[in-house]
Amino acid sequence: MNDAKPLALHPDRLFPSDPTQRMIARRLYLQVAGLPIVSPHGHTDPAWFAQDEAFANATELLLVPDHYVFRMLYSQGVPLDALGIPRADGSRAAVDPRAAWRTFADRFHLFRGTPSSMWLNHVFHDVFGLRVRLDAGTADEYYDTITAALQTPQFRxxxxxxxxxxxxxxxxxxxxxxxxxxxxxxxxxxxxxxxxxxxxxxxxxxxxxxxxxxxxxxxxxxxxxxxxxxxxxxxxxxxxxxxxxxxxxxxxxxxxxxxxxxxxxxxxxxxxxxxxxxxxxxxxxxxxxxxxxxxxxxxxxxxxxxxxxxxxxxxxxxxxxxxxxxxxxxxxxxxxxxxxxxxxxxxxxxxxxxxxxxxxxxxxxxxxxxxxxxxxxxxxxxxxxxxxxxxxxxxxxxxxxxxxxxxxxxxxxxxxxxxxxxxxxxxxxxxxxxxxxxxxxxxxxxxxxxxxxxxxxxxxxxxxxxxxxxxxx
Amino acid sequence: MNDAKPLALHPDRLFPSDPTQRMIARRLYLQVAGLPIVSPHGHTDPAWFAQDEAFANATELLLVPDHYVFRMLYSQGVPLDALGIPRADGSRAAVDPRAAWRTFADRFHLFRGTPSSMWLNHVFHDVFGLRVRLDAGTADEYYDTITAALQTPQFRxxxxxxxxxxxxxxxxxxxxxxxxxxxxxxxxxxxxxxxxxxxxxxxxxxxxxxxxxxxxxxxxxxxxxxxxxxxxxxxxxxxxxxxxxxxxxxxxxxxxxxxxxxxxxxxxxxxxxxxxxxxxxxxxxxxxxxxxxxxxxxxxxxxxxxxxxxxxxxxxxxxxxxxxxxxxxxxxxxxxxxxxxxxxxxxxxxxxxxxxxxxxxxxxxxxxxxxxxxxxxxxxxxxxxxxxxxxxxxxxxxxxxxxxxxxxxxxxxxxxxxxxxxxxxxxxxxxxxxxxxxxxxxxxxxxxxxxxxxxxxxxxxxxxxxxxxxxxx
Amino acid sequence: MNDAKPLALHPDRLFPSDPTQRMIARRLYLQVAGLPIVSPHGHTDPAWFAQDEAFANATELLLVPDHYVFRMLYSQGVPLDALGIPRADGSRAAVDPRAAWRTFADRFHLFRGTPSSMWLNHVFHDVFGLRVRLDAGTADEYYDTITAALQTPQFRxxxxxxxxxxxxxxxxxxxxxxxxxxxxxxxxxxxxxxxxxxxxxxxxxxxxxxxxxxxxxxxxxxxxxxxxxxxxxxxxxxxxxxxxxxxxxxxxxxxxxxxxxxxxxxxxxxxxxxxxxxxxxxxxxxxxxxxxxxxxxxxxxxxxxxxxxxxxxxxxxxxxxxxxxxxxxxxxxxxxxxxxxxxxxxxxxxxxxxxxxxxxxxxxxxxxxxxxxxxxxxxxxxxxxxxxxxxxxxxxxxxxxxxxxxxxxxxxxxxxxxxxxxxxxxxxxxxxxxxxxxxxxxxxxxxxxxxxxxxxxxxxxxxxxxxxxxxxx
Missing domain, CATH: 3.20.20.140 (Metal-dependent hydrolases)
Structure with a gap:
């Protein structure tokens, strides 16, 4: 896409823009950025680490399980079936995961300023190496890049x-x-x-x-x-x-x-x-x-x-x-x-x-x-x-x-x-x-x-x- | 009045003073400052637009109908009758609107930092062209300027x-x-x-x-x-x-x-x-x-x-x-x-x-x-x-x-x-x-x-x- | 102590670090810094001013009566008896006030960012002339300096x-x-x-x-x-x-x-x-x-x-x-x-x-x-x-x-x-x-x-x- 906007993670993101505070924040962050992650409370699935199987695709990994994300889409009129969210009876609408991803990408502007957009952009950039912004024009590029990566050993x-x-x-x-x-x-x-x-x-x-x-x-x-x-x-x-x-x-x-x-x-x-x-x-x-x-x-x-x-x-x-x-x-x-x-x-x-x-x-x-x-x-x-x-x-x-x-x-x-x-x-x-x-x-x-x-x-x-x-x- | 303080609307008002943020805010504001006003909820009187008659004077237009304003004056001991606020029985104290305006002007410092002072100064400056600050010394100048303007066709x-x-x-x-x-x-x-x-x-x-x-x-x-x-x-x-x-x-x-x-x-x-x-x-x-x-x-x-x-x-x-x-x-x-x-x-x-x-x-x-x-x-x-x-x-x-x-x-x-x-x-x-x-x-x-x-x-x-x-x- | 950190009260403390705001705050503060203190509501003991007797020591003056301070120590596991806080029956644990002070000094880091640390540092610096930070290493220096000062007429x-x-x-x-x-x-x-x-x-x-x-x-x-x-x-x-x-x-x-x-x-x-x-x-x-x-x-x-x-x-x-x-x-x-x-x-x-x-x-x-x-x-x-x-x-x-x-x-x-x-x-x-x-x-x-x-x-x-x-x- 010619229109694709660049995606970057600024090294000073979330720091105050006041130069005095920013310089101090940078120095403090240098001391903690590389510390190991201690995660004493969470909801990851232990089966992932027991079985170590590949995640299926971008939609199943990033969209379907994340109620922060589909909640926002639902609030703006997207039916849960359009995203393939499982129903109470265990059934799911027959939705192509790529189509669900496009529905999400079309509306990624809804997340501007929310933590979801910040976390997702971090994942896109640092975990998957994407360098263009997610939108309608880049939806397929995203879907393909992420889904392909997930099949590799490094993404187990x-x-x-x-x-x-x-x-x-x-x-x-x-x-x-x-x-x-x-x-x-x-x-x-x-x-x-x-x-x-x-x-x-x-x-x-x-x-x-x-x-x-x-x-x-x-x-x-x-x-x-x-x-x-x-x-x-x-x-x-x-x-x-x-x-x-x-x-x-x-x-x-x-x-x-x-x-x-x-x-x-x-x-x-x-x-x-x-x-x-x-x-x-x-x-x-x-x-x-x-x-x-x-x-x-x-x-x-x-x-x-x-x-x-x-x-x-x-x-x-x-x-x-x-x-x-x-x-x-x-x-x-x-x-x-x-x-x-x-x-x-x-x-x-x-x-x-x-x-x-x-x-x-x-x-x-x-x-x-x-x-x-x-x-x-x-x-x-x-x-x-x-x-x-x-x-x-x-x-x-x-x-x-x-x-x-x-x-x-x-x-x-x-x-x-x-x-x-x-x-x-x-x-x-x-x-x-x-x-x-x-x-x-x-x-x-x-x-x-x-x-x-x-x-x-x-x-x-x-x-x-x-x-x-x-x-x- | 020699003592009159200048009244100005700074082009950067309400923008953060941090230079980085201010520059961005300026650029964003340039894109929206001139957009038409869409006012989907309000309490203006349709009779104004039906009859298109002139407003009476500064006090009747800006003071008497504005409960943000007379509320603050009342909180500091000004009786509502001193401002000519209508009573429940429809009567009103016999108060000269100019005297009511002076009472207000004397106490305009009470509004420092409140939205009322911001809105009023905007009206004084942009709608009526006033360039001195409202206070006891400029009360009459204000009253006369505003009341005179209201009689002209441009203020219908x-x-x-x-x-x-x-x-x-x-x-x-x-x-x-x-x-x-x-x-x-x-x-x-x-x-x-x-x-x-x-x-x-x-x-x-x-x-x-x-x-x-x-x-x-x-x-x-x-x-x-x-x-x-x-x-x-x-x-x-x-x-x-x-x-x-x-x-x-x-x-x-x-x-x-x-x-x-x-x-x-x-x-x-x-x-x-x-x-x-x-x-x-x-x-x-x-x-x-x-x-x-x-x-x-x-x-x-x-x-x-x-x-x-x-x-x-x-x-x-x-x-x-x-x-x-x-x-x-x-x-x-x-x-x-x-x-x-x-x-x-x-x-x-x-x-x-x-x-x-x-x-x-x-x-x-x-x-x-x-x-x-x-x-x-x-x-x-x-x-x-x-x-x-x-x-x-x-x-x-x-x-x-x-x-x-x-x-x-x-x-x-x-x-x-x-x-x-x-x-x-x-x-x-x-x-x-x-x-x-x-x-x-x-x-x-x-x-x-x-x-x-x-x-x-x-x-x-x-x-x-x-x-x-x-x-x- | 070689390790003692300097204690200073920065003249710009509590002012925004944005230079524009800081300069204005400085000028405003200059107008009020020296005004007399009007204290219309407080809990000082009138006996102090009636009898004008010397305060006993650092612990009795600064630690025992200040529930902001011993509350925080208690929240981190320090028993009140270790500080010599009086009991309901009027008795007190036999605790050396210097030992209580050391207990406090060891944990002064708990107060980082709280108002207590700000007030105490102000007292240490301006009232007692201390120029090193309170910590385990300077506890005795603090205790001695403060307790000695309290015996002088200027500290009545x-x-x-x-x-x-x-x-x-x-x-x-x-x-x-x-x-x-x-x-x-x-x-x-x-x-x-x-x-x-x-x-x-x-x-x-x-x-x-x-x-x-x-x-x-x-x-x-x-x-x-x-x-x-x-x-x-x-x-x-x-x-x-x-x-x-x-x-x-x-x-x-x-x-x-x-x-x-x-x-x-x-x-x-x-x-x-x-x-x-x-x-x-x-x-x-x-x-x-x-x-x-x-x-x-x-x-x-x-x-x-x-x-x-x-x-x-x-x-x-x-x-x-x-x-x-x-x-x-x-x-x-x-x-x-x-x-x-x-x-x-x-x-x-x-x-x-x-x-x-x-x-x-x-x-x-x-x-x-x-x-x-x-x-x-x-x-x-x-x-x-x-x-x-x-x-x-x-x-x-x-x-x-x-x-x-x-x-x-x-x-x-x-x-x-x-x-x-x-x-x-x-x-x-x-x-x-x-x-x-x-x-x-x-x-x-x-x-x-x-x-x-x-x-x-x-x-x-x-x-x-x-x-x-x-x-x-």
Missing amino acids: PRALFERFGIEVIATTESPLDPLDHHAVIRASGWKGKVITAYRPDPVVDPEHEQFPDALRRFGEITGEDVHSWEGYLRAHRQRRAFFASMGATSSDHGHPTCATADLSPAEARVLFAKVVSGRSTPDEAELFRAQVLTEMAAMSLDDGLVMQIHPGCYRNHNRGLFERYGRDKGADIPLRTEYVHALKPLLDRFGNEPRFTLILFTLDESTYSRELGPLAGHYPCLFLGPAWWFHDAPEGMWRFREQTLATAGFYNTIGFNDDTRAFLSIPARHDVARRIDCAVLAKLVAEHRIDEDEATDVAIDLAYHLPKRAYRL | PRALFERFGIEVIATTESPLDPLDHHAVIRASGWKGKVITAYRPDPVVDPEHEQFPDALRRFGEITGEDVHSWEGYLRAHRQRRAFFASMGATSSDHGHPTCATADLSPAEARVLFAKVVSGRSTPDEAELFRAQVLTEMAAMSLDDGLVMQIHPGCYRNHNRGLFERYGRDKGADIPLRTEYVHALKPLLDRFGNEPRFTLILFTLDESTYSRELGPLAGHYPCLFLGPAWWFHDAPEGMWRFREQTLATAGFYNTIGFNDDTRAFLSIPARHDVARRIDCAVLAKLVAEHRIDEDEATDVAIDLAYHLPKRAYRL | PRALFERFGIEVIATTESPLDPLDHHAVIRASGWKGKVITAYRPDPVVDPEHEQFPDALRRFGEITGEDVHSWEGYLRAHRQRRAFFASMGATSSDHGHPTCATADLSPAEARVLFAKVVSGRSTPDEAELFRAQVLTEMAAMSLDDGLVMQIHPGCYRNHNRGLFERYGRDKGADIPLRTEYVHALKPLLDRFGNEPRFTLILFTLDESTYSRELGPLAGHYPCLFLGPAWWFHDAPEGMWRFREQTLATAGFYNTIGFNDDTRAFLSIPARHDVARRIDCAVLAKLVAEHRIDEDEATDVAIDLAYHLPKRAYRL
Whole structure:
């Protein structure tokens, strides 16, 4: 195409344009750009690393699994079927992946200024060596280049893992998962470190449509009577131990709110019986999830798993889309979230325990300065996870730092989580986080609030030491 | 006056002072500065354009109708009577308009840094050619210059409309309005495009003190039995069709919350009977307004009117002022506003309808990144209106962009609304919006997140194409 | 130590690094840097100025009383006993103050980027003349230098007061305080102006564990029957008059919410009887506090005391810590706070009273643009206190200005409160506030929104005239 625009990754991207700040940011970034990637929380598929098979094509790799991307296209009138997104019943529209790619390329301007365009351009440029911008005119060139590359050995999952400089990556599995892929990876002799994390939501949320089935399978897998409260807790302890044996150093909990509870065993038993009966009210379901969080904290004291809470999302908000396409189709919407009252029962029991670590996330940025910073700046067990999901753009990362720094400092935060299933974008995402942290620090140095040697220490800590320490890696 | 300070409009105003960003912002602005004004939502008086009579004087034109201005003066102890603000009973204090103007001029420093000072200085400088700053010493010079100019043909409403480069402007009328002024404009042969918008609040809000009267007149005007649910809906359809025939392309709904409902016809009938009886509770009034929003969406699918919701204001908060001076006296205060649960009933019905457009506004900025961006970045029908009312200052416009860009991008927003009855300030307001959008884009370019040709496209889209597309103009 | 890093206070600290803005900020700051300190709200101990005794040592002066500092150390695993923080029973761990200081110095990096490090470095540099950075290697040098200096006459409280250029400082006392220290100061002939402020929370909050005792003592001190509603109100009037006679120009109210009420005398009497009986419910306690706020406003109209409300904190959130160490141990956490409905009862009565001043504070920054700016930009009695407590960092001060400027302007705000018991940090805190206001104004000038002469006026008003006017000093 004569009209193709050049694609470049500017070495100063994301740094402030003020020359003083930019020079400082450059120097700080030089110290962290090459550090290994520590990815303690994410959603890559362990099968990739177990089987090490080639990815199919550009569309299957970059478009179909990325709800950041197809969400935006859907918002501008592109039907999910036009992209070949799988439906709830497992079927898919008969769409040529190249045609789906063209639909995406035609509309790549919709992503201007969004983090998706930044990550994707990074992948296009650095992983696939593309040097023209994606648009209608270059769609086929892109599709062919990417799809061809994927067939080569250098683009197999393990080769990319090594090329990306990943020191350790955590996946996320349900207690029902046998962790076979992790076992295969460990047995393979491959040196890549892929660990799991314990995410028990399917057996914790009574409002999930598959909860009864999940509970039954939880009993089968563990051999415990999981329909009794004590057996249910024993089953969790058993699976947590198994997950830890497969490398897990953390549990993760995705709840609608951050509510915790501290019921007596007798109360918990009665509540659990109600939940198991399938007749719990929404309030009882909420109380049950709240109680389980406190039980998980108790278990963390024993087995040392770091605990993470990701609250505050209305899942599958679009009813029609959910009925047709199922979960995780870009229709999750954040909710106002409260932490101060919600966490009190758990903190009353474990807030001062030196062995306990609880990492908090939020989708409600109004809590950064009001609740989360002050909580993490006081309780020894509490740390703040990075700007999450809808807030992982450069602007969101700046807000996170500017709104938590005064009260939590840098050292009650834990560095970056990429939190992604978009494997190829992992270097891009860590690079963005490192650049923004360097930019934030450069501003502090330029305004004479910290010295540059201090900023260098902090930049390295945020990129490498803090995530390792927080997740006990 | 020897002491008079010069008044200038700097060509780089509102652009970042960083030289890199400023140069880019200048180039972007050059591409949009001269584009026609598209004003799809506002509150100018159609009588001005129908009758084309001269405005009376500086005070009547610039001070008395502008609640942004007299609100600030009132907050600093100036009685409304000292400004000649009309009272609820229609009377006015016997105040010399020149004296009121002096009171204002004496206190113009109170507006330092506010958008009002920016808009007013733009009007003073560009519309009236003033070159000294407004203060106590120049009050009379201002009053005389402005009042004299207003008597000349070039300052008649139609002449100003043309001078301002307005391509189309929408006013806002109640269903009870016969739209006579619009009819006069259309019949006059004047080429200015002035359209109406359908704002049915007076016949939708059972808590408005004049609701029973309004409902009765609604019946008289339409000939429908508006005290039956079906007749009431038919009356809306009829008036919407009439409004559309007078150019309307949108409806607008100013509600205390964004609640929507999806009652069965039987439930709606029972609720409506209660509302008509005058004995509805606050909860029932709220449910009724919620149900009407969903009915309006249903009608939009048929007649193509774009729907707007402006929720979240406590109207007439100052009881004493309301009793003495009535509505709209600068005592409206924003409220915390929820969208995710509130919109679900409406979105469950119409959220995936390709023919439907719903533009959302907010006075609660905490919803930008948490709720509105993610909603608009998913639902095909949803678009975000610009930073509104209390948030239309440069800082508010920056926050809007920085907090919605990651999730909604630029293309799920609709460009600018001036939303004003201050006719003379319309060019100033659009100029501010264009400058801020150019500044936002310049920062993205300077930090190498988008290329300048992309930024140019976006700037032009925001200033011109997006409002035309969103409002179907 | 060879490794000691230099400690410097850069003359341009906190100014934007953009050269245009920095030059303007410098010029503005030159106009305000030397203005006297007006400190209308704070928590210094009047005994210091009455007795004028030497402070004990570095740890007792700078570490033990500063919950900003030991909170952060506690959050990173330092037990309060290791710092010698007093326990609830009055005992203290037998910790060498030098050892506590070393514990702090070892971890001074935790404060990077926080306001505490900025204030402390200012104190170290300007008050004690230290020129190396605090860290493990310089801990002893710091401890010795500071402790030795404190034994000299120039470091006695009155000498520091004069050195700091304090024109007036307000302390905060309970109605039960006999104000003996203030009497001693007044009788001493010393020219330093130290006034009190009326903070009746202990006799207003039925949920405080010492409320019954406090109420009894309130009766003893005033000779009123404070267990009757009328006697209780008379007791307040009497103590307010006494406080005013000792210089008080304001009352202050720290409540969990901003709720106000306007009960009839008969209702209030019934409620008070319930409260006095010790059997009030949480809702009744809340209603009582709400009613007292309105009564305080009524008294302000008579005695002219300016009223302040500081709402929205969950006090003593950490149960274990509270039981062991008591109140005010850095475990107070902000809460979501509502103002629009909450203030209506009070404003309905007094909102338009020209003689009444009510200064509002918040720990919920989401209310700045949504509620507080619009309220203060309308009601003549309302003014906004500065960014408070968790939000008094440079970033918090910027947010305060950027989110209230559009609606409240500069002139519905009241300049700075240091709000501190850390006496030595008072110049540092005012300096930070002045620098940030100059930086905010410099940006407005650099972006051609106000002229530099206007910015100079505003800077001086914010630093000096507005606090004096607002607090009637």
